[in-house]
Amino acid sequence: MRETTSALEWFNALPRLFLLMALAVLWAALLSTSAVQRVFRPLVEPRLDWLRAVPAAAGLTVGTGRGAR
Numbered sequence: 001m002r003e004t005t006s007a008l009e010w011f012n013a014l015p016r017l018f019l020l021m022a023l024a025v026l027w028a029a030l031l032s033t034s035a036v037q038r039v040f041r042p043l044v045e046p047r048l049d050w051l052r053a054v055p056a057a058a059g060l061t062v063g064t065g066r067g068a069r
Helices: 014-031 034-043 049-057
Strands: none
Touching: none
8 A cells, every 4th residue: 555555645734744643543442332332233243043053953951961952
């Protein structure tokens, strides 16, 4: 990216670099809001109830003690 774009030239000035850092902090703050977390949680942390239900549907008992099958 450094060699194929002229964006690096635009950020050579110190005020523009501070603007970029401020935008990065604001973007991180926006992405950490509860509304964004609520919308994207199913994609990041999907529920795996269907995965745990497979052994029960097959008639198998899930456990680790003596007699567990």
